[in-house]
Amino acid sequence: MSGGKLNNRRKMSQALSRVANASVVETLKNQKELPKETLYRIGITGAPGSGKSTIISNLVSKRVDNGSRAAVLAIDPSSPLTKGSILGDRIRMDSVSNDPNVFIRSIPSRRSHDGLADNTADLLWEMEGYEFDEVILETVGVGQAEYSVRALVDTVILVLLPESGDAVQAMKSGILEMADIYVINKSDLPGAELIAAEINEIVSRNTYSSNEWKPCVLSTSNHSVESFNALDEAIDEHREWIKKSIDKEHERRSRVRYQVQSLINRRAEELLELMSLKEFDGRPKEVYEKLIKKLLIK
Amino acid sequence: MSLEGKRILIAKPGLDGHDVGAKVIALALRDAGADVIYTGLRKSPDYIARVAVDEDVDAVGLSMLSGSHNEIVSETLLHLKELDASDIKIFVGGTIPRDDHAGLREAGVSGIYTSDMAIADVLKEIELELRNA
Numbered sequence: 390m391s392g393g394k395l396n397n398r399r400k401m402s403q404a405l406s407r408v409a410n411a412s413v414v415e416t417l418k419n420q421k422e423l424p425k426e427t428l429y430r431i432g433i434t435g436a437p438g439s440g441k442s443t444i445i446s447n448l449v450s451k452r453v454d455n456g457s458r459a460a461v462l463a464i465d466p467s468s469p470l471t472k473g474s475i476l477g478d479r480i481r482m483d484s485v486s487n488d489p490n491v492f493i494r495s496i497p498s499r500r501s502h503d504g505l506a507d508n509t510a511d512l513l514w515e516m517e518g519y520e521f522d523e524v525i526l527e528t529v530g531v532g533q534a535e536y537s538v539r540a541l542v543d544t545v546i547l548v549l550l551p552e553s554g555d556a557v558q559a560m561k562s563g564i565l566e567m568a569d570i571y572v573i574n575k576s577d578l579p580g581a582e583l584i585a586a587e588i589n590e591i592v593s594r595n596t597y598s599s600n601e602w603k604p605c606v607l608s609t610s611n612h613s614v615e616s617f618n619a620l621d622e623a624i625d626e627h628r629e630w631i632k633k634s635i636d637k638e639h640e641r642r643s644r645v646r647y648q649v650q651s652l653i654n655r656r657a658e659e660l661l662e663l664m665s666l667k668e669f670d671g672r673p674k675e676v677y678e679k680l681i682k683k684l685l686i687k
Numbered sequence: 688m689s690l691e692g693k694r695i696l697i698a699k700p701g702l703d704g705h706d707v708g709a710k711v712i713a714l715a716l717r718d719a720g721a722d723v724i725y726t727g728l729r730k731s732p733d734y735i736a737r738v739a740v741d742e743d744v745d746a747v748g749l750s751m752l753s754g755s756h757n758e759i760v761s762e763t764l765l766h767l768k769e770l771d772a773s774d775i776k777i778f779v780g781g782t783i784p785r786d787d788h789a790g791l792r793e794a795g796v797s798g799i800y801t802s803d804m805a806i807a808d809v810l811k812e813i814e815l816e817l818r819n820a
């Protein structure tokens with residue numbers, strides 16, 4: 390890689406930090422014009438330690454094989470107490486982090502509680518314009534209730550483990566219908582086939598019309614590089630399907646809706662922390678109205 | 688005092704395979720509020736500089752026990768300079784003989800923390816150094 394490109398890289402990297410550190414007010418003030426077309430985005434979510442980062446590493450090495458460029462944004466949780474974090478995703482992506490066509494940025498979740506980080510929507514937008522071919526977003530390891538990533542990416546991959554029996558229960562009751570691709574990772578461990586069969590069974594029970602995407606269920610293991618081929622292909626298939634089938638306007642609106650919601654959540658939380666306990670005198674309605682006034686940005 | 692909002696890369700250059708010290712300092716920095724990234728073992732100065740740029744860290748802590756600290760430090764500084772990133776601070780920790788301290792400082796190292804120092808003192812110094820950044 391030439392020095393010139395790397396200088397550019399430093400600028401991009403610093404721009405990302407500015408976006409990541411922006412307050413709600415700054416975010417709204419500095420918002421760029423939303424691009425008409427956005428980069429293809431893959432979101433990878435799943436329980437803590439399920440293997441999200443390891444999968445991304447294996448996947449990325451395949452996806453940049455042909456000379457394309459990938460950016461990875463990997464979120465890890467911030468301590469609510471000290472605000473600090475150990476951003477440990479990168480170390481699992483060791484084998485690709487030397488590739489000049491791969492850019493990895495580790496991001497602390499900060500105030501977000503939804504598996505993403507403060508300003509994730511803007512961080513994704515910031516990745517436009519640097520000649521990447523796609524962006525991969527790793528969420529914080531979350532339970533089954535956090536699907537915010539759905540709103541921001543094109544393809545959602547949910548990572549499950551051979552022992553994810555509770556996830557299967559959740560799927561049966563319909564809560565867990567958010568992924569485009571289900572991956573049973575660590576399939577070298579016992580129980581993988583069983584859970585893959587169960588999930589397949591649940592997916593097949595639904596009927597999909599010809600213009601709907603039928604989620605795929607795959608098994609991967611970092612003991613078998615080949616196991617990621619099917620995942621790589623499934624992603625491409627979903628990408629093709631999206632090109633034909635997704636209503637771009639609908640997608641844009643969903644992304645804006647998510648962003649507005651996360652900005653309000655953060656701002657409200659900040660304001661509530663700043664208010665002294667005395668300000669909570671009075672009925673909830675009055676305090677609520679006071680807070681709404683404070684939320685307005687002049 | 689706090690390191691809240693500061694990004695720090697803890698890097699393990701050189702050939703020694705002991706990263707207990709690196710991990711202890713990583714956790715202590717996190718507890719002081721920093722966002723900490725760890726490179727893993729045996730990384731080259733070139734690699735460390737590139738990760739520092741991609742992660743846009745405020746400082747890199749080089750944890751070294753192997754004795755080749757002078758070369759590693761000067762190479763890391765050189766690579767950072769090439770990447771237009773000389774403003775990223777370099778701290779050095781581990782077994783660094785007294786005699787080498789002045790030279791390392793002169794080369795551009797912002798802090799040297801030997802294994803006999805109390806963690807609390809190390810944190811205090813790093814906080815001071817990064818506050819003026």
Ligand SMILES: Nc1nc2c(ncn2[C@@H]2O[C@H](COP(=O)(O)OP(=O)(O)OP(=O)(O)O)[C@@H](O)[C@H]2O)c(=O)[nH]1
Nearest residue numbers: 436437438439440441442443481530574575610611
């Ligand atoms: N046996 C086995 N272990 C795996 C596999 N994939 C990942 N692991 C291990 O699982 C652990 C967690 O992997 P990560 O990739 O860090 O998981 P993660 O989901 O990114 O974790 P968080 O980001 O902390 O939520 C590591 O020790 C990996 O080596 C696999 O296919 N088989």
Ligand SMILES: [Mg+2]
Nearest residue numbers: 441442477478
């Ligand atoms: Mg991870």
